[in-house]
Amino acid sequence: NAGVTQTPKFQVLKTGQSMTLQCAQDMNHEYMSWYRQDPGMGLRLIHYSVGAGITDQGEVPNGYNVSRSTTEDFPLRLLSAAPSQTSVYFCASSYSKGNYGYTFGSGTRLTVV
């Protein structure tokens, strides 16, 4: 089992560029989420999904889109990158609604210049 795999590990974008952060899990987990981690602010929920075809917004969804066409994949799209989106992004998945705990990916460190 690879667990939760995130790509890329590092990325530098120019303001206004778009890109997709990839997240894949091979544990047949129903629940997947995207978080951003910023100093002093902990982890904030961007979007989450409770199954293929079902997504919902978290605390800080503006500027991000998600889709869940398969159980395995949950990509995060930055529509028009802004310096405020400089952060470390973590994808996480869970077997159930999270009460067994989440498995996290290794993160993507994104810098927007």
Place this chain on the structure above:
Amino acid sequence: AQRVTQPEKLLSVFKGAPVELKCNYSYSGSPELFWYVQYSRQRLQLLLRHISRESIKGFTADLNKGETSFHLKKPFAQEEDSAMYYCAVIASGTYKYIFGTGTRLKVLA
């Protein structure tokens, strides 16, 4: 509003001293609580869940519904415990998993 509060950004203790990392939550109903640990530049790992009442790496946490707290404790800190610790909660009947802002634990030699 749903909230998880970790009042300490940084906690420094000497090796062998007791450790208590504080976590308070504000939720109605029956929340489920967790502690996660993140070692330097690594991914977050689940440390323990309140429903399992287990002890991992010597850490324990007791849910106190009266005080709405879920403090993480260890009787004797070790240098390898130095890490970032996050308290998290999932409110009953929801799918949203909310984290606190984290506490950095430094264990000094």
